[in-house]
Amino acid sequence: MSTPQTIYESLHHQGFSRRDFLKFCGISATIMGLSPSMIPRIAKALENTPKKSVIWLSFQECTGCTESLIRAHAPTIEGLIFDHISLDYHHTLQAASGRAAEQARENAMKEHHGDYLLVVDGSIPMGNPGYSTSAGISSLDMLKEVASGAGAIIAIGTCAAYGGLPHAAPNPTGAVSVEELITNKPLINIPGCPPIPAVIAGVISYIVTFGQLPKRDSLKRPITFFGQNIHDRCYRRSFYDQGLFANSFDDEGAKKGWCLYKLGCKGPVTYNACATTKWNENVSFPIEAGHGCLGCSEPHFWDAGHFYQALSVPTREIVGTAGYALAAGAAVGVASAMLNKKKKVDATKNHETVTIHDLERTSS
Ligand code: SF4
Known part of the structure; x- marks a missing residue:
């Protein structure tokens, strides 16, 4: 059997029936904060939607946002990864390390250029590039490089959304939010210290299903939850x-x-x-x-x-x-x-x- 390309194919590949798929769509509607009347639209979208490539970058943060995500219960982190997304880069959750990890990130950026979802947790230090680096690359350079090819960006947690704790006075690292640096991409903030896991999963599911950001308020937060x-x-x-x-x-x-x-x-x-x-x-x-x-x-x-x-x-x-x-x-x-x-x-x-x-x- 060929590798499943869409979310529906992925579920079918795992032995789920059409009825299970529709149940899955119902659960998806709930976690996205949508009415049951949206189920047919969700089903149609998921039948044709390929799994989304996700690159997750962590900067000045405490890993609390990731800790929160792995406690998501609907869908679970396993369900999210296996059914909705292809998590191609994540410091804490990926199996690869060193050069292999960076290669995975570069491959995903090349293969899904213009379409992949960039998730960021943590603020970016502007005081000195050496305050926060990954693979020898400063957080600022890494953010700019990966954001340039992203289809959309999710700033997860109060640090990525607003600077958070690192930004607190006297802000010794010169911490700033993602939004202050990247202004030419669709962006949604999911603040919280940490954010609610079901909200993280719900927003990712929405973007994967409908190919666009959910409705946001004046602080770029999803209105359904905020x-x-x-x-x-x-x-x-x-x-x-x-x-x-x-x-x-x-x-x-x-x-x-x-x-x-x-x-x-x-x-x-x-x-x-x-x-x-x-x-x-x-x-x-x-x-x-x-x-x-x-x-x-x-x-x-x-x-x-x-x-x-x-x-x-x-x-x-x-x-x-x-x-x-x-x-x-x-x-x-x-x-x-x-x-x-x-x-x-x-x-x-x-x-x-x-x-x-x-x-x-x-x-x-
Ligand atoms: S009712 Fe309002 S002020 Fe009182 S505990 Fe609840 S949120 Fe806080």
């Missing part, structure tokens, strides 16, 4: 609405599972899918484990953190996504909080949203 803040989907929200808050991590409120707002939770200004997609096969997420959201998927979260300090917006004023601009506006002169002038406009929803940077606290 379109709402955590607060609006948090299971502790009813306590928030009732004014029931934990005041310390071991008081009665904490034991009863009350809202963590006063303990510094950044859920109201953090856009991500943690409250619904969750982690470890939908088992839990930080707030469910008793710790407030740190806002790790927002730009500059490390510097803007004040992790255990409550947001200064008056709690009663926060009434959901549409209310943030009002809430923050009301906060000026009322609760020692003020809006800076960088309100971000979510063009897709045509309403103003306030991010973690828009709240500048005055010391009390």
Whole structure:
């Protein structure tokens, strides 16, 4: 039997029936955040879609993004690699090493020029090329070389998307994001420290299936997963609405599972899918484990953190996504909080949203 060329052929080759294939399409729709009505379109696309060549570059990072990906459960990393993509280069997961590894990268770049998917985790140091190298090539040169032939780029994790922890003041390596260096390619950011594995897998599946990036917000994040803040989907929200808050991590409120707002939770200004997609096969997420959201998927979260300090917006004023601009506006002169002038406009929803940077606290 010849080598399977398309995703459908790959599944057929593994002994899956047509019915299994349609089930696979249904699961794919779910992980991509699409409605079941899209299943026929997904099936048609996958019947004709070749497995996508993926080159994954890791720069200034902690391998947490890869650790996250290998915990993806739908599809599993094995399913993703065997059914959707050809992972041609990845420092941590590839079997090859040394010259053979670099040869695999060069071959993939040549064979799939203009079409391969470049995935990057980690920021790029601009202070000195020697701060981060692979095979004797600086991160900057490696990124430029591989990006030049890529069809699209995914910046995975807050370091690749916004500079992340290496970018935190005083930013000793001069760390920058992928987007600051590569401006002539379709790019999507999947921030998070680390990002949710199901979101990584879902976005890769979408690109492979439809040959284009999913719809993105003004920070180039996939709207399906980053379109709402955590607060609006948090299971502790009813306590928030009732004014029931934990005041310390071991008081009665904490034991009863009350809202963590006063303990510094950044859920109201953090856009991500943690409250619904969750982690470890939908088992839990930080707030469910008793710790407030740190806002790790927002730009500059490390510097803007004040992790255990409550947001200064008056709690009663926060009434959901549409209310943030009002809430923050009301906060000026009322609760020692003020809006800076960088309100971000979510063009897709045509309403103003306030991010973690828009709240500048005055010391009390
Ligand atoms: S402040 Fe945090 S813990 Fe409270 S409802 Fe909002 S997201 Fe949940």
